[in-house]
Amino acid sequence: MLKLREVCMRFGKTDAIRLLNLEVGDGEVVGLIGPNGSGKTTLVNLISGVYPPTSGSIRFDGREISRLAAHKIARLGIARTFQNIRVYPGMTVRENLQAALTGSPSLSGRDEMDSALRQVQLADRAEHLAGELPLPERRRLELARVLVCHPRLVILDEPAGGMTPAETEDLAQLIKNKLAPGRACLIIEHKMNLITATCRRLCVLHRGVKLADGGTGRVLSDRRVIDCYIGTAAGKC
């Protein structure tokens, strides 16, 4: 479904992504981990069209999207959340969902919005201003937004950021039971319990280069991954 071939992204003299190859298949849930500054969010921005890659190809369903405008990429069925949560603060929670549907081909109605809000435990907040919600509820609003849009590829950028262990556990259940079925997911996360609970495949980025890619268990026990990211010997990489 999503294929990246030799993608490079350079900001000035810095290579944020170097010759990256990555595939995400239909219905596959792939985790993406790596130290801060390894290029994870840059990669999400490239896929979602925030900026085009310096070189390389990004294909979605066989169609080249690397030079496509962000709004056109979104209309193809790619939805994302943000590391720094983005909601429309001056709109209510329900209006935020209606806004998400404005440019989406999805035909979700009021019932589906109510259902999405129930699934993320925001049903009683539907008429509250999004800007007044606490951080974890804003995160859940981002997820409800994804649910109503029925995207074909979901990219979650640190969805458990700022969440307690119990909230992270709930989020893992939500991703497994509601978000992931029937669609491809790419999840960027630092919390390994969320990654192990939701992703069967894991990709590790380090300094813009893919360090490992494969089954989650195998990648997490890879010596280089332990040294560079999970372990303590980051300086050796």
Place this chain on the structure above:
Amino acid sequence: MDAYHVTVLSNIGMISLIALSAYLLLVCGEISFGQQAYFGIGAYISGIATAMWGWPLWSGMLAGGLIGASAAAFVGALTLRINGFYFSIATLAFAEMMRLLLYVFRYQVEIGGELVGPDGENGFHGIRWIFENDISTVEFMWIIYGVLASVVAGMMFMERSRLGRIFRMIGQDDMLARMQGVNVLLYKVLAALIAGFIAGVGGSLYAHSFTYIEPQFFNVMLGVHGLAYGLIGGLGVAFGPLVGVAIDIGFLEAIRWIQGYRMIAFGGLVAVMLIFWPRGIFDEKRWYSIRRCLRRMCGAETS
């Protein structure tokens, strides 16, 4: 109602249109210092149409609005790729360019033995449609308020529509709007076009109310006031700028006794308002509280 009050009320009505024009762009997150250019274009075009070509007021007003809209869309398409401060400076530059062009714009024809039409720095005399059609200043004031009511109703209807929602999405987070499939540039140009039309219509009324216009009327202070009205009244709802106009003109008229210092007082008022209410009196939050209160009252009544 005496002539003074009719003039003040007519001014409030006409200036409200430039305030609504600036408000629409503010809702989209853009600060334009150039709406006075479209106000001026509307004034000159409609004046030419009625005084020189013999068109009725409505046709002249429509022409003024449409030319204002076209100019705004053209400038918007060129400048809306740049955001924030750069866009504001670009709009200011365009407006000043237009004003300076009006200083050299001469197009006159002889009607009834006298030359009528724009005459550069000498302005444009003889826009006498309301006198030629026996319309009193009070009647023209009602025409102004009829047009204003239609524009406000249209904008309130738009705010409840998909288009209004898109404008607010762009204004609150244009990156998120883009990620949700909205062609931000296209809708910003559309907002500029509608705003240009409203300003053009306002300018048409202005020209016919005063019967004489000159380039200096459409200077940067008019644009600054238009912006300030939206920021004072609030960006949460379309009647916010009207509250801003009423407060400002009411305030300026009330302090006529400090002639010469009024603009200093006006600047102070804007600064104080922006400190305490950065998005105006009727900002999104307050308007949301009012809506919620009204909904509760209606709910209580029905139950």
